[in-house]
Amino acid sequence: MTTRREFLEQGAATIAALAVPALARAATPRFAELKARPARVQLAPPTYPKTEIWGYDGAMPGPELRMAQGARIQRSFLNELPQASSVHWHGIRIDNAMDGVPGLTQPAVEPGQGFDYDFVVPDAGTYWYHAHNRSTEQVARGLYGALIVEEPEAPDIDREEVLILDDWLLDPETAQIDPDFTSRHDRSHAGRRGNFIATNGRFDLSLDVKQNERLRLRLINAANARIFVLSIFGMEGWTVALDGMPLSEPKPVSEVLIIGPGQRADLIVDVTAASGETAHLVRVEDQEGVSQVAFPVSGRAAAARRGSPHPLPPNPRMDISGMEKAVTARLNMQGGAMGTLDAATLDGERKSFRQLVEANQFWSFNGTIGMTDTPLVSVPVGETIKLEIYNDTSFPHAMHLHGMHFREVTKDAALGPFRDTLLMFGGETRTIAFVADNPGKWLFHCHMLSHAASGMMTWLEVT
Ligand code: C2O
Numbered sequence: 443m444t445t446r447r448e449f450l451e452q453g454a455a456t457i458a459a460l461a462v463p464a465l466a467r468a469a470t471p472r473f474a475e476l477k478a479r480p481a482r483v484q485l486a487p488p489t490y491p492k493t494e495i496w497g498y499d500g501a502m503p504g505p506e507l508r509m510a511q512g513a514r515i516q517r518s519f520l521n522e523l524p525q526a527s528s529v530h531w532h533g534i535r536i537d538n539a540m541d542g543v544p545g546l547t548q549p550a551v552e553p554g555q556g557f558d559y560d561f562v563v564p565d566a567g568t569y570w571y572h573a574h575n576r577s578t579e580q581v582a583r584g585l586y587g588a589l590i591v592e593e594p595e596a597p598d599i600d601r602e603e604v605l606i607l608d609d610w611l612l613d614p615e616t617a618q619i620d621p622d623f624t625s626r627h628d629r630s631h632a633g634r635r636g637n638f639i640a641t642n643g644r645f646d647l648s649l650d651v652k653q654n655e656r657l658r659l660r661l662i663n664a665a666n667a668r669i670f671v672l673s674i675f676g677m678e679g680w681t682v683a684l685d686g687m688p689l690s691e692p693k694p695v696s697e698v699l700i701i702g703p704g705q706r707a708d709l710i711v712d713v714t715a716a717s718g719e720t721a722h723l724v725r726v727e728d729q730e731g732v733s734q735v736a737f738p739v740s741g742r743a744a745a746a747r748r749g750s751p752h753p754l755p756p757n758p759r760m761d762i763s764g765m766e767k768a769v770t771a772r773l774n775m776q777g778g779a780m781g782t783l784d785a786a787t788l789d790g791e792r793k794s795f796r797q798l799v800e801a802n803q804f805w806s807f808n809g810t811i812g813m814t815d816t817p818l819v820s821v822p823v824g825e826t827i828k829l830e831i832y833n834d835t836s837f838p839h840a841m842h843l844h845g846m847h848f849r850e851v852t853k854d855a856a857l858g859p860f861r862d863t864l865l866m867f868g869g870e871t872r873t874i875a876f877v878a879d880n881p882g883k884w885l886f887h888c889h890m891l892s893h894a895a896s897g898m899m900t901w902l903e904v905t
């Protein structure tokens with residue numbers, strides 16, 4: 443007969459045995475590790491306590507991953523968080539199995555478990571990686587980092603800076619992250635917006651520069667929902683890439699630069715401010731400019747400025763052909779506060795808007811809330827897809843397509859720059875087109891993460 447004590451001991455043995463694979467795995471990861479874990483960092487000014495964040499390798503932002511175009515990334519992700527997670531490599535035209543979407547491309551990685559990410563980066567540019575499970579919470583807690591793929595031939599610059607912009611919702615007394623990640627108000631309005639804005643985790647980031655120095659600024663918007671409206675002061679600049687992809691011609695930064703959640707912009711800037719002055723990356727808020735990053739100038743890098751920069755070299759296989767016979771689909775976005783949605787399908791059932799509010803679900807795509815069993819569009823590999831999107835809501839949305847870049851089809855049937863995230867304002871109808879050349883199941887969702895969590899998510903299939 444088994445005694446209670448033996449049973450307990452057996453139980454303990456079983457648990458120990460269960461724990462072994464994770465421990466053994468941790469001891470011998472296949473690749474270099476990328477470990478998601480809680481950590482404490484000084485985020486608020488030094489008079490405040492440190493903030494508990496979740497970070498890759500305990501850092502915030504996580505380690506910068508930098509490699510040559512065409513190289514292979516191999517990372518053993520290890521989850522030391524109290525909840526399941528996964529890593530998404532935003533903007534990479536990646537092998538679908540490595541895209542990091544739980545329930546679509548892989549199972550969520552449970553605490554103590556790992557997942558080996560192994561893929562090739564085909565395109566040079568500015569990308570980023572972030573958690574893709576319970577993203578509203580996990581990205582807000584700090585689980586992101588820059589992924590930089592270098593051109594085979596570096597552009598003519600003096601130096602470069604990666605600037606990850608984010609806003610944090612902190613308790614004003616304790617400087618701890620507000621743990622209400624499912625707020626009804628945030629979900630039904632503009633998303634979770636922070637009260638503390640930082641760059642690379644620093645509210646007072648200051649980078650010393652010289653007059654006439656030429657910098658490449660790689661801007662990444664990692665915020666849950668904030669749209670950054672930026673301009674430059676004491677510098678002259680050109681946008682040379684958007685969402686990682688080079689523009690065919692550098693575009694002078696004359697007015698403001700709008701970067702929605704998930705989006706990136708690469709600028710080449712020349713410091714025009716004189717020694718002793720300070721140049722700024724300026725954030726525009728309510729018609730006022732505040733410094734996002736300060737660039738104090740001391741000395742001179744060169745006697746004269748260079749001329750306008752050359753475009754960055756284009757990435758491979760980027761044509762959009764077959765527009766005439768494109769498979770077309772339409773996406774109607776509805777919902778949120780002050781919207782037009784009075785009923786939608788949730789988990790296969792028709793619900794009134796009031797019932798949806800009770801379920802804390804607010805946004806529909808073509809009348810359905812959240813993921814459907816069947817994709818929005820399914821095409822064989824190589825087809826061209828044209829997607830007409832109508833934002834029938836009162837809020838902006840940042841629509842992100844996984845696995846492929848698209849171009850906007852403008853009114854005069856011209857094609858805009860390649861992007862992976864489209865920022866759309868209320869009432870707008872916009873059309874995007876892309877060649878579905880990457881097989882797999884690809885998410886298409888709003889990168890205002892509270893919106894994605896309350897309905898704005900669908901997927902496409904390339905077979
Ligand atoms: Cu940057 Cu689906 O995410």
Ligand code: CU
Nearest residue numbers: 839888890893
């Ligand atoms: Cu949205």
